[in-house]
Amino acid sequence: QVQLQQWGAGLLKPSETLSLTCAVSGGSFSGYIWSWIRQPPGKALAWIGDISHIGMASYNPSLKSRVTLSVDASRGRFSLRLNSVTAADTAVYYCARGFCSGGNCYLGRRFDPWGRGILVTVSS
Amino acid sequence: QSVLTQPPSVSAAPGQKVTISCSGSSSNIGINFVSWYQQLPGTAPKLLIYDNNKRPSGIRDRFSGSKSGTSATLVITRLQTGDEADYHCETWDGSLSSVVFGGGTRLTIL
Numbered sequence: 001q002v003q004l005q006q007w008g009a010g011l012l013k014p015s016e017t018l019s020l021t022c023a024v025s026g027g028s029f030s031g032y033i034w035s036w037i038r039q040p041p042g043k044a045l046a047w048i049g050d051i052s053h054i055g056m057a058s059y060n061p062s063l064k065s066r067v068t069l070s071v072d073a074s075r076g077r078f079s080l081r082l083n084s085v086t087a088a089d090t091a092v093y094y095c096a097r098g099f100c101s102g103g104n105c106y107l108g109r110r111f112d113p114w115g116r117g118i119l120v121t122v123s124s
Numbered sequence: 125q126s127v128l129t130q131p132p133s134v135s136a137a138p139g140q141k142v143t144i145s146c147s148g149s150s151s152n153i154g155i156n157f158v159s160w161y162q163q164l165p166g167t168a169p170k171l172l173i174y175d176n177n178k179r180p181s182g183i184r185d186r187f188s189g190s191k192s193g194t195s196a197t198l199v200i201t202r203l204q205t206g207d208e209a210d211y212h213c214e215t216w217d218g219s220l221s222s223v224v225f226g227g228g229t230r231l232t233i234l
Contacts, residue, residue, distance in 0.1 A: 044126050044212070044225050044226065044227045044228055045161075045169065045212055045214070045225040045228070046225065047222060047223035047224070047225070060222050060223070061220065061221055061222060062222075094168055094169070099174075101156075101157040101174070101175050102157075102175075105216070106156075106216060106218065107156050107157055107216065108156045108157030108158070108159065108174075108175065108215055108216050109159075109214075109216060109223055110159040110171055110174040110175075110214075111159075111161075111169075111171065111214075112170075112171035112174075112180060113168075113170075113171075114168040114169055114170070115168065116167075116168055117168050
Protein backbone atom coordinates (compact mmCIF):
# COMPACT_ATOMS: atom_id res chain seq x y z
CA GLN A 1 0.00 0.00 0.00
CA VAL A 2 1.61 3.23 -1.16
CA GLN A 3 1.74 5.94 1.46
CA LEU A 4 2.78 9.57 1.13
CA GLN A 5 4.18 11.46 4.09
CA GLN A 6 4.64 15.18 3.72
CA TRP A 7 6.31 17.82 5.84
CA GLY A 8 7.37 21.47 5.79
CA ALA A 9 6.86 24.82 7.46
CA GLY A 10 3.26 25.68 8.25
CA LEU A 11 3.57 29.40 8.93
CA LEU A 12 5.22 31.88 6.60
CA LYS A 13 5.46 35.64 6.28
CA PRO A 14 4.64 37.42 3.02
CA SER A 15 7.49 37.30 0.47
CA GLU A 16 9.00 34.16 2.03
CA THR A 17 9.43 30.84 0.23
CA LEU A 18 7.16 27.88 0.86
CA SER A 19 9.03 24.58 0.94
CA LEU A 20 7.38 21.17 1.30
CA THR A 21 8.63 17.62 0.79
CA CYS A 22 6.74 14.38 0.25
CA ALA A 23 8.19 10.92 0.84
CA VAL A 24 6.80 7.84 -0.88
CA SER A 25 6.80 4.44 0.78
CA GLY A 26 5.34 1.03 0.07
CA GLY A 27 5.57 1.17 -3.71
CA SER A 28 7.55 2.02 -6.81
CA PHE A 29 8.69 5.59 -7.40
CA SER A 30 9.17 5.26 -11.15
CA GLY A 31 6.37 5.19 -13.71
CA TYR A 32 4.19 7.81 -12.04
CA ILE A 33 3.86 11.57 -11.92
CA TRP A 34 4.28 13.05 -8.46
CA SER A 35 1.89 15.88 -7.89
CA TRP A 36 1.09 18.87 -5.72
CA ILE A 37 -2.44 20.16 -5.24
CA ARG A 38 -3.68 22.83 -2.85
CA GLN A 39 -7.00 23.85 -1.34
CA PRO A 40 -7.53 27.30 0.18
CA PRO A 41 -9.85 27.21 3.20
CA GLY A 42 -13.42 26.64 2.02
CA LYS A 43 -12.43 26.74 -1.63
CA ALA A 44 -11.83 24.40 -4.55
CA LEU A 45 -8.87 22.16 -5.17
CA ALA A 46 -6.19 23.64 -7.44
CA TRP A 47 -3.42 21.79 -9.24
CA ILE A 48 0.06 23.21 -8.73
CA GLY A 49 2.06 20.85 -10.90
CA ASP A 50 3.72 17.47 -11.12
CA ILE A 51 7.06 15.84 -11.82
CA SER A 52 8.21 12.46 -13.10
CA HIS A 53 10.84 10.30 -11.43
CA ILE A 54 13.39 11.58 -13.95
CA GLY A 55 12.58 15.21 -13.23
CA MET A 56 10.29 16.21 -16.09
CA ALA A 57 7.90 18.77 -14.61
CA SER A 58 4.59 20.32 -15.60
CA TYR A 59 3.26 23.43 -13.92
CA ASN A 60 -0.04 25.25 -13.61
CA PRO A 61 0.55 28.29 -15.87
CA SER A 62 -0.95 30.58 -13.23
CA LEU A 63 1.80 29.61 -10.75
CA LYS A 64 4.63 28.67 -13.08
CA SER A 65 6.70 31.79 -12.50
CA ARG A 66 6.89 31.12 -8.74
CA VAL A 67 6.98 27.31 -8.52
CA THR A 68 9.84 24.84 -8.66
CA LEU A 69 9.33 21.10 -8.34
CA SER A 70 12.23 18.75 -7.73
CA VAL A 71 12.67 15.03 -7.21
CA ASP A 72 15.13 12.75 -5.42
CA ALA A 73 14.27 9.39 -6.87
CA SER A 74 17.03 7.62 -4.94
CA ARG A 75 15.24 8.52 -1.71
CA GLY A 76 11.70 8.32 -3.09
CA ARG A 77 11.01 11.97 -2.36
CA PHE A 78 9.75 15.01 -4.25
CA SER A 79 9.57 18.64 -3.23
CA LEU A 80 7.71 21.88 -3.85
CA ARG A 81 9.08 25.39 -3.59
CA LEU A 82 6.79 28.40 -4.04
CA ASN A 83 8.47 31.75 -3.73
CA SER A 84 7.19 35.23 -2.92
CA VAL A 85 4.17 33.92 -1.04
CA THR A 86 1.19 36.13 -0.16
CA ALA A 87 -1.95 35.60 1.89
CA ALA A 88 -3.56 34.20 -1.27
CA ASP A 89 -1.22 31.21 -1.00
CA THR A 90 -2.73 30.20 2.34
CA ALA A 91 -4.07 26.69 1.78
CA VAL A 92 -3.84 23.03 2.65
CA TYR A 93 -1.14 21.60 0.39
CA TYR A 94 -1.43 17.97 -0.67
CA CYS A 95 1.05 15.71 -2.40
CA ALA A 96 -0.31 12.85 -4.48
CA ARG A 97 0.69 10.08 -6.85
CA GLY A 98 -0.54 10.79 -10.36
CA PHE A 99 -1.46 8.57 -13.29
CA CYS A 100 -1.91 9.55 -16.91
CA SER A 101 -5.01 8.28 -18.71
CA GLY A 102 -4.01 5.76 -21.35
CA GLY A 103 -0.42 6.78 -20.79
CA ASN A 104 -1.13 10.26 -22.16
CA CYS A 105 -1.12 13.03 -19.58
CA TYR A 106 -2.86 15.36 -22.02
CA LEU A 107 -5.95 13.17 -22.07
CA GLY A 108 -6.38 13.24 -18.33
CA ARG A 109 -4.72 12.57 -15.00
CA ARG A 110 -5.89 11.04 -11.77
CA PHE A 111 -4.43 11.29 -8.31
CA ASP A 112 -4.30 8.35 -5.93
CA PRO A 113 -3.38 8.22 -3.13
CA TRP A 114 -2.98 11.62 -1.51
CA GLY A 115 -0.90 12.71 1.44
CA ARG A 116 -2.67 13.93 4.56
CA GLY A 117 -2.10 17.55 3.68
CA ILE A 118 -0.35 20.43 5.44
CA LEU A 119 -2.00 23.74 6.23
CA VAL A 120 0.34 26.53 5.20
CA THR A 121 -0.65 29.93 6.51
CA VAL A 122 0.88 33.14 5.17
CA SER A 123 0.52 35.99 7.62
CA SER A 124 2.56 38.95 8.75
CA GLN B 125 -14.76 30.80 -10.36
CA SER B 126 -13.90 27.20 -11.27
CA VAL B 127 -13.47 26.05 -14.86
CA LEU B 128 -15.72 23.07 -14.11
CA THR B 129 -19.14 23.89 -12.67
CA GLN B 130 -20.70 21.75 -9.95
CA PRO B 131 -23.77 22.43 -7.81
CA PRO B 132 -22.63 23.71 -4.40
CA SER B 133 -24.78 21.22 -2.54
CA VAL B 134 -27.10 18.26 -2.91
CA SER B 135 -29.03 16.28 -0.35
CA ALA B 136 -30.95 13.03 -0.11
CA ALA B 137 -32.15 10.53 2.45
CA PRO B 138 -30.42 7.27 3.36
CA GLY B 139 -31.11 4.54 0.84
CA GLN B 140 -31.89 7.01 -1.92
CA LYS B 141 -29.90 7.97 -5.01
CA VAL B 142 -28.17 11.25 -5.74
CA THR B 143 -26.71 12.69 -8.93
CA ILE B 144 -23.90 15.25 -9.01
CA SER B 145 -23.19 17.09 -12.25
CA CYS B 146 -19.97 18.60 -13.55
CA SER B 147 -20.22 20.95 -16.50
CA GLY B 148 -17.25 21.92 -18.62
CA SER B 149 -16.42 22.79 -22.19
CA SER B 150 -14.98 21.47 -25.42
CA SER B 151 -11.44 22.09 -24.21
CA ASN B 152 -11.75 19.95 -21.09
CA ILE B 153 -14.55 17.46 -20.44
CA GLY B 154 -15.52 17.43 -24.12
CA ILE B 155 -12.29 15.74 -25.15
CA ASN B 156 -10.62 14.40 -22.01
CA PHE B 157 -11.17 11.89 -19.24
CA VAL B 158 -12.89 12.87 -16.00
CA SER B 159 -12.09 11.78 -12.46
CA TRP B 160 -14.14 12.15 -9.29
CA TYR B 161 -12.92 12.42 -5.69
CA GLN B 162 -14.63 12.08 -2.32
CA GLN B 163 -13.39 14.30 0.49
CA LEU B 164 -14.69 13.36 3.92
CA PRO B 165 -14.66 16.18 6.50
CA GLY B 166 -11.13 17.07 7.57
CA THR B 167 -9.44 14.52 5.31
CA ALA B 168 -7.62 14.37 2.00
CA PRO B 169 -9.54 13.64 -1.21
CA LYS B 170 -9.90 10.00 -2.26
CA LEU B 171 -10.19 8.81 -5.85
CA LEU B 172 -13.68 7.43 -6.60
CA ILE B 173 -13.93 7.33 -10.38
CA TYR B 174 -11.35 7.71 -13.16
CA ASP B 175 -11.41 7.66 -16.96
CA ASN B 176 -15.07 8.79 -16.80
CA ASN B 177 -16.53 5.57 -15.46
CA LYS B 178 -13.90 3.27 -13.95
CA ARG B 179 -13.71 2.45 -10.24
CA PRO B 180 -10.40 1.90 -8.45
CA SER B 181 -10.02 -1.30 -6.51
CA GLY B 182 -11.96 -1.11 -3.27
CA ILE B 183 -14.57 1.42 -4.43
CA ARG B 184 -18.08 0.05 -4.11
CA ASP B 185 -20.35 -0.22 -7.13
CA ARG B 186 -22.74 2.19 -5.44
CA PHE B 187 -20.55 4.85 -7.04
CA SER B 188 -20.69 5.26 -10.82
CA GLY B 189 -19.62 7.87 -13.33
CA SER B 190 -20.57 8.83 -16.86
CA LYS B 191 -19.81 11.49 -19.42
CA SER B 192 -21.84 12.98 -22.24
CA GLY B 193 -20.60 15.83 -24.38
CA THR B 194 -19.15 18.52 -22.15
CA SER B 195 -20.71 17.25 -18.91
CA ALA B 196 -19.94 14.46 -16.49
CA THR B 197 -22.10 12.90 -13.81
CA LEU B 198 -21.43 11.06 -10.57
CA VAL B 199 -24.23 8.85 -9.27
CA ILE B 200 -24.31 7.45 -5.75
CA THR B 201 -26.98 4.87 -4.98
CA ARG B 202 -28.16 3.35 -1.71
CA LEU B 203 -26.93 6.37 0.20
CA GLN B 204 -25.39 5.91 3.62
CA THR B 205 -24.64 8.43 6.34
CA GLY B 206 -20.94 7.80 5.73
CA ASP B 207 -21.28 9.20 2.21
CA GLU B 208 -21.68 12.70 3.63
CA ALA B 209 -18.71 14.51 2.08
CA ASP B 210 -17.53 16.92 -0.59
CA TYR B 211 -17.27 15.53 -4.11
CA HIS B 212 -14.93 17.01 -6.73
CA CYS B 213 -14.67 16.45 -10.48
CA GLU B 214 -11.37 16.88 -12.32
CA THR B 215 -9.96 16.72 -15.82
CA TRP B 216 -7.27 18.15 -18.08
CA ASP B 217 -7.95 21.39 -19.94
CA GLY B 218 -6.10 21.58 -23.24
CA SER B 219 -6.60 25.32 -23.69
CA LEU B 220 -5.29 26.15 -20.23
CA SER B 221 -2.64 23.40 -20.31
CA SER B 222 -3.62 22.55 -16.77
CA VAL B 223 -5.47 20.10 -14.59
CA VAL B 224 -8.77 21.72 -13.59
CA PHE B 225 -11.14 20.90 -10.75
CA GLY B 226 -14.78 21.67 -10.12
CA GLY B 227 -15.78 23.83 -7.19
CA GLY B 228 -16.92 20.80 -5.23
CA THR B 229 -20.38 19.61 -4.19
CA ARG B 230 -21.30 19.01 -0.57
CA LEU B 231 -23.54 15.99 -0.12
CA THR B 232 -25.78 16.08 2.92
CA ILE B 233 -27.61 12.97 4.06
CA LEU B 234 -30.98 13.99 5.45
